Amino acid sequence: MRAGSPQGPPTPRGGRTQEEIRRSNLGALLRHVHLNGPVSRSALAGRMGLNRSTIMALTAELTAAGLVREELPADTRRAGRPSLVVRPESGRVYVLAFDVRVDRLVAARVGLGGVILDRREAVRRRQADADLDDVVGVLAEFGRELRREADPGSVCAGVGAAYCGMIRPADGTVRYGPYMGWVDQAFGDELAAGLGLPVAVGNEAHLGALAEHERGAGVGFDNLVYLHGDVGVGGGIIVGGRLLGGDGGYGCELGHMVVNPYDGRPCMCGSRGCLEAEVGEHALIDAAGRSGELTGREGVRAVVAAAGRGDEAAAEALERIGDWLGIGVANLINLFNPGLVIFGGMLRDVYPGSAEHVRRRVEANVLLISRERVRLRVSALGDDATLIGAAELAFSSLMTSPLEALAHLR
Amino acid sequence: MRAGSPQGPPTPRGGRTQEEIRRSNLGALLRHVHLNGPVSRSALAGRMGLNRSTIMALTAELTAAGLVREELPADTRRAGRPSLVVRPESGRVYVLAFDVRVDRLVAARVGLGGVILDRREAVRRRQADADLDDVVGVLAEFGRELRREADPGSVCAGVGAAYCGMIRPADGTVRYGPYMGWVDQAFGDELAAGLGLPVAVGNEAHLGALAEHERGAGVGFDNLVYLHGDVGVGGGIIVGGRLLGGDGGYGCELGHMVVNPYDGRPCMCGSRGCLEAEVGEHALIDAAGRSGELTGREGVRAVVAAAGRGDEAAAEALERIGDWLGIGVANLINLFNPGLVIFGGMLRDVYPGSAEHVRRRVEANVLLISRERVRLRVSALGDDATLIGAAELAFSSLMTSPLEALAHLR
Numbered sequence: 001m002r003a004g005s006p007q008g009p010p011t012p013r014g015g016r017t018q019e020e021i022r023r024s025n026l027g028a029l030l031r032h033v034h035l036n037g038p039v040s041r042s043a044l045a046g047r048m049g050l051n052r053s054t055i056m057a058l059t060a061e062l063t064a065a066g067l068v069r070e071e072l073p074a075d076t077r078r079a080g081r082p083s084l085v086v087r088p089e090s091g092r093v094y095v096l097a098f099d100v101r102v103d104r105l106v107a108a109r110v111g112l113g114g115v116i117l118d119r120r121e122a123v124r125r126r127q128a129d130a131d132l133d134d135v136v137g138v139l140a141e142f143g144r145e146l147r148r149e150a151d152p153g154s155v156c157a158g159v160g161a162a163y164c165g166m167i168r169p170a171d172g173t174v175r176y177g178p179y180m181g182w183v184d185q186a187f188g189d190e191l192a193a194g195l196g197l198p199v200a201v202g203n204e205a206h207l208g209a210l211a212e213h214e215r216g217a218g219v220g221f222d223n224l225v226y227l228h229g230d231v232g233v234g235g236g237i238i239v240g241g242r243l244l245g246g247d248g249g250y251g252c253e254l255g256h257m258v259v260n261p262y263d264g265r266p267c268m269c270g271s272r273g274c275l276e277a278e279v280g281e282h283a284l285i286d287a288a289g290r291s292g293e294l295t296g297r298e299g300v301r302a303v304v305a306a307a308g309r310g311d312e313a314a315a316e317a318l319e320r321i322g323d324w325l326g327i328g329v330a331n332l333i334n335l336f337n338p339g340l341v342i343f344g345g346m347l348r349d350v351y352p353g354s355a356e357h358v359r360r361r362v363e364a365n366v367l368l369i370s371r372e373r374v375r376l377r378v379s380a381l382g383d384d385a386t387l388i389g390a391a392e393l394a395f396s397s398l399m400t401s402p403l404e405a406l407a408h409l410r
Numbered sequence: 411m412r413a414g415s416p417q418g419p420p421t422p423r424g425g426r427t428q429e430e431i432r433r434s435n436l437g438a439l440l441r442h443v444h445l446n447g448p449v450s451r452s453a454l455a456g457r458m459g460l461n462r463s464t465i466m467a468l469t470a471e472l473t474a475a476g477l478v479r480e481e482l483p484a485d486t487r488r489a490g491r492p493s494l495v496v497r498p499e500s501g502r503v504y505v506l507a508f509d510v511r512v513d514r515l516v517a518a519r520v521g522l523g524g525v526i527l528d529r530r531e532a533v534r535r536r537q538a539d540a541d542l543d544d545v546v547g548v549l550a551e552f553g554r555e556l557r558r559e560a561d562p563g564s565v566c567a568g569v570g571a572a573y574c575g576m577i578r579p580a581d582g583t584v585r586y587g588p589y590m591g592w593v594d595q596a597f598g599d600e601l602a603a604g605l606g607l608p609v610a611v612g613n614e615a616h617l618g619a620l621a622e623h624e625r626g627a628g629v630g631f632d633n634l635v636y637l638h639g640d641v642g643v644g645g646g647i648i649v650g651g652r653l654l655g656g657d658g659g660y661g662c663e664l665g666h667m668v669v670n671p672y673d674g675r676p677c678m679c680g681s682r683g684c685l686e687a688e689v690g691e692h693a694l695i696d697a698a699g700r701s702g703e704l705t706g707r708e709g710v711r712a713v714v715a716a717a718g719r720g721d722e723a724a725a726e727a728l729e730r731i732g733d734w735l736g737i738g739v740a741n742l743i744n745l746f747n748p749g750l751v752i753f754g755g756m757l758r759d760v761y762p763g764s765a766e767h768v769r770r771r772v773e774a775n776v777l778l779i780s781r782e783r784v785r786l787r788v789s790a791l792g793d794d795a796t797l798i799g800a801a802e803l804a805f806s807s808l809m810t811s812p813l814e815a816l817a818h819l820r
Contacts (some may be wrong), residue, residue, distance in 0.1 A: 137545025166779050175779045223657045237745075239649050239656075246649075247633045250780050253744040258737050258775050261669065271775045327668050334663040335647075335745065337656025365668050365681045369576050369585045370660050 002090045022058075023401045025050065029058050030401040032111055033068055033088045035214055040073065042083040044271045059086050065113065065406055066092035087111035091151055093406070095394035098139050098161040098191070099387040102179045102230045103296050105135065107142035109150060110391035116384070118146055130180035132190060140194030155409045159197050160394030161246045162204040162386040163187060164230065169249035172201030179231055200393050204228065206243055206252060206343050207389025208379070209236020214392060216380035217342050222342040225332045226379075227254065228386070229347035232268065233276035237336060255280075278324035281346055287317035294394065298384075300346045307353050307408055315353070322354025326361025333374055344379035351378050432468075433811045435460065439468050441809040443478055443498045444522055445624055450483065452493040468498050475816055476502035477522065498523035501561055503816070505804035508549050508571035508601070509614065509797040512589045512640045513706050515545065517552035519560060519693050520801035524625055526794070528556055540590035542600060550604030565819045570804030572796040573597060574640065579659035582611030588678045589641055610803045614638060616653055616662060617799025618754050618789070619646020624802060626790035627752050634750040635742045636789075638796070639757035640680065643686035647746060665690075669737045673737040688734035691756055696812065697727035698741050707793075710756045717763050725763070732764025736771025743776045743784055754789035 030046060033039055039047075046057045046130040062068045070084040090111030090279075099106040101124075108119040124130070147156060165177030172188015193197040209226035212218040218226070218238065226236040233255035237244040244251045255276035256269055264273020265283060277283060281300055285291055288303045288311075306314035329341055343351040351358070355376070362371055379385050398405045438458060443449055449457075455465045467712060472478045480494040500521030509516040511534075518529040530552040534540070549571075557566060575587030582598015602609040619636035622628040628636070628648065636646040643665030647654040654661045665686035666679055674683020675693060691710055695701055698713040698721075718726035739751055753761040761768070765786070772781055789795050808815045 001684055019803045166777070176777065221657075223661075235745075239654055240652065242650065244649055244746070246780075247631075247749040247783060248747055248779070250777070251633075251745065251747035253747075253777055253780060254773070256744040256777055259668070259671065261737050263672075269777055274775075329670050331667045331741070334666045335645075335661065336654070337661035339657040365666070365684075367576070367586065367660070367663055367666055367679055369658070370656075370663060373657060386817075 012192075019083040023404065025054070026058055026061060026402050027400050029055070029086075030062055030088075030112075030402045031068055033086050034114065034395065037113060038087040040083040040085050041070075043386055044086060050287065060082075062086075062402065065403055065407070067402055090115045090117070091154055093155055093157040093398065093409075094150060095157050095391050095398075096143050096146060096195070096197075097161045097387050097391035097394055098143070098159070099390055100135065100139075100161065100163045100180075100187075101204070101386070102164050102232075105138050105142070106387055107146060108140060108387055108391065109146040110388075110394075112395075114388060114391065116387075116391075118149060120145065124274070131184070132182070132185045132187065135180070136190045136194050138188070139181040139191060143195045155406070156197065157398045157405060157409060158394035158396070159192075159195060159199045159282055160207075160390035160392070161188070161191060161201045162390040163201055164204045164205045164232075164234070166250050166253075167201050167203050169202075169245070172199060175250070176203075187244075199368045200396070202390065202393050203234065203252075204386040204389075205234030205235075205344075206245075207240055207393060208234075208381075208385035209252075209389070210243055210392055211381055211389035212342050212344065212379060213238050215388060216385060217377045218340055221339040223336060223338045224342060225329075225336055225338045226342045227347055229276075229280060229345040229350065231276075231281050231348070232384045233280055235346075237332075237338075239335070239336065254328065254332060257328055257331060259324055259331075275324065275328040278329070279321045279347075279350075282319055282349065283324075284321050287320050288314045289317075292313075297346055297349070300349050304349050304353055317356050318350065321350060321358025323361060325350075325354060326358040327365065329358055329376070330361050330365035333362060333370055337370050338374060341374065341376045342379055343377070344381075344385050345383070348378045348382060351376075417628060433814065434470055435464070436471060436650055436812050437810050439496075440472055440477055440498075440522075440812045441500075443496050444524065444675070444805065444809065445659045447523060448495045450493040450495050451480075454496060469494075472496075472812065475813055477812055500525045500527070501564055503565050503567040503808065503819075504560060505567050505801050505808075506553050506556060506569045506605070506607075507797050507801035507804055508553070508569070509800055510545060510549070510571065510573045510590075510597075511614070511796070512642075514576050515548050515552070516797055517549060517556060518797055518801065519556040520798075522805075524798060524801065526797075526801075528559060530555065540592070542592070542595045542597065545590070546597070546600045546604050549601060553605045565816070566607065567808045567819060568804035569602075569605060569609045570617075570800035570802070571598070571609055571611045572617045572800040573611055574614045574642075574644070576660050576663075577611050577613050579612075579655070580589045582609060584611075585660070598726040607792075610806070612800065612803050613644065613646075613662075614796040614799075615644030615754075616646040616655075617803060618644075618791075618795035619648055619662075619752075619799070620653060620802055621791055621795045621799035622752050622754065622789060623648050625798060627797060628750055631748070631750040631763070633746060633748045634662070634752060635739075635746055635748045636752045636754055637739075637757055639686075639690060639753070639755040639760065641686075641691050643690055643757070644755075645663060647742075647748075649746065664738065664742060666740060667738055669734055669741075680786070685734065685738040689738070689757075690761075694727055694731050694760065697730050698724045699727075700724075707756055707759070710759050714759050714763055728760065729762040729767050731760060732767025733771060735760075735764060736768040737775065739786070740771050740775035743772060743780055747780050748784060751784065751786045752789055753786070754791075754795050755793070758788045758792060761786075 166175045188201040205228035218224045222241040228234045235252040235254035260273030265277040267274040267277035467562040525548035576585045584595045598611040632651040638644045645662040645664035670683030675687040677687035
């Protein structure tokens with residue numbers, strides 16, 4: 001379509017006040033250095049479309065609040081007065097990020113700029129039903145430790161948690177968490193109570209997609225599909241620069257796309273032939289004839305390593321997974337016309353050995369025009385993508401109005 | 411996720427001027443009455459978040475430009491001074507809308523408020539390769555006729571065209587139009603040259619989705635999936651209130667989602683087992699044992715009518731289509747968590763007789779939480795959905811800044 005979308009502009013609700021504009025500019029500037037690292041004042045002026053005196057006033061406010069610092073650039077050989085470089089100040093504020101994975105519980109203290117300052121992990125016994133109180137207990141204790149050991153002058157600016165299940169955005173309830181046997185568990189509220197702090201919760205693959213989009217393989221791509229493999233396969237899809245949430249926040253469940261309707265493997269969801277049933281950890285390990293041996297990421301890596309050593313069953317298993325994965329990816333490219341598809345979680349390990357079969361399916365099943373520019377890549381952030389996404393979720397109110405958020409914390 | 415998206419606010423590029431705010435408000439007000447019909451000034455004030463004196467000033471400007479008129483409400487029995495009602499003035503400006511369908515060429519003159527004022531149709535011979543010049547020749551002649559017969563005081567505010575193929579948004583080139591054998595045909599530019607007016611072109615199912623979203627079954631749904639059946643099956647998907655375009659504008663190709671990978675019918679795209687191969691017109695007519703009889707919408711309706719009379723082969727054909735359609739719809743619900751799925755084009759005829767099988771698949775294959783609120787409905791605008799979508803595309807610059815667009819036309 002040409003000449004603007006027929007959607008038209010959003011209904012205006014009056015103009016913004018100068019105060020609102022200043023607040024929004026402070027947030028945008030802080031967010032810029034938080035995501036992109038040190039940048040000169042003059043580059044900030046160009047990228048934000050503001051003049052240099054406005055940038056100077058904004059950085060002065062953020063510096064006074066201890067959120068950024070300004071310094072001379074390392075390279076000052078060029079003629080003329082150098083433009084000061086603005087850096088995120090990672091000691092002043094931090095967030096707590098939690099990641100409830102199928103096989104472990106992870107917690108971290110993360111500073112401005114996305115620096116992981118400290119972390120804790122507890123390995124979970126798989127398959128067993130998990131008790132909400134036990135999980136929250138471990139995480140809350142990790143959180144208290146991480147706060148105790150933080151710099152005494154620093155403050156916690158937010159808490160975010162990634163969970164391997166379907167999350168109600170409004171209150172962080174786990175609506176469906178099959179790997180722990182959870183249905184409608186008040187995870188967000190309980191963790192908040194355990195920490196004495198508000199907590200924002202998101203689906204792990206949604207948050208992984210945001211992290212890859214903002215800091216990983218997907219930087220610069222406004223339309224991308226992130227596939228996150230474990231026992232199951234989750235997804236996070238960025239459409240026009242924003243995460244696809246859908247009506248209730250439960251969108252992107254690409255692992256339950258049926259790819260093999262009449263001959264498919266049973267899926268945990270009760271259906272058959274779902275993408276996750278055909279390409280998840282169990283499918284790979286079973287296809288390689290290694291059921292009953294290692295499970296989890298170790299089991300997946302053992303198959304990949306065996307294929308690398310010339311083990312035929314392992315190589316064929318990777319090809320089989322690649323074929324089903326290719327059908328799923330082909331469907332996603334036809335639907336989303338993304339610039340990029342990212343393979344994360346255990347699919348990061350699986351993809352290199354199955355890429356040829358994935359690409360063959362993409363060539364056979366995707367419309368020529370929809371695939372002429374698409375790229376396929378593995379996750380750049382690896383297993384920490386979901387944790388980093390949880391940290392970004394925790395930072396969101398600070399990035400919306402930095403000084404107000406900070407004042408509120410004192 | 412709670413407390414705002416981690417995407418943060420868009421990078422501000424300075425504040426908006428009063429003039430920009432006024433222009434945007436004029437557009438929003440005109441768009442409101444264009445889409446919703448007559449509305450009182452006080453209701454407009456409430457819905458737009460503006461005070462009544464601002465609304466009065468805006469409607470005065472639009473009235474002076476001949477775009478709306480104000481009148482006393484029909485029912486003035488309530489006490490107090492009645493709030494004037496603002497209506498779109500459909501005689502002052504119109505747009506031309508074109509719809510290049512598989513089986514016919516349609517043109518219409520459409521007034522403000524979405525009123526089809528006049529129309530022309532030419533039936534196309536199916537299957538034959540179509541020549542760009544011939545198609546443009548017929549449409550341009552229709553356009554000239556429609557303009558000649560318009561009210562002498564009225565002006566054409568834009569031209570939009572829907573085309574049954576993949577369209578490059580920037581210039582309206584048909585990248586791939588399999589039903590006419592078109593690859594990289596300069597349809598937009600040629601039609602613009604034939605009319606002597608700029609033309610915006612969109613994919614028919616994208617425009618059908620927009621029309622249903624703005625004026626049809628999808629009003630009030632910010633997340634919906636529209637399936638448009640003919641020989642093929644196209645799609646238009648609204649995510650967070652906006653059409654999913656993807657990286658190049660080629661998104662929503664749900665008809666080429668592979669649902670039957672190893673036993674599927676051949677598809678025009680060169681693949682097998684695509685949704686459109688399993689549920690399109692040919693699949694239905696073949697399954698009913700009626701190949702070689704009627705084709706097109708007539709052929710589809712003949713099968714539906716026969717099933718209604720108790721013809722077993724026809725009833726089973728509808729069930730078979732419903733099963734494959736259900737798999738496709740289930741996948742779309744898992745991916746998009748929409749509030750609504752709309753069946754348009756020939757699927758509007760097919761759906762009632764296959765709904766039970768579609769719903770059975772949705773229950774079997776969609777995660778409980780993703781389907782707890784979704785509704786399935788047929789198109790409200792019927793075969794005109796795509797034409798109405800083309801008209802909305804044509805109206806978009808008028809709705810963005812009404813007075814400037816009008817001044818430009820004089």
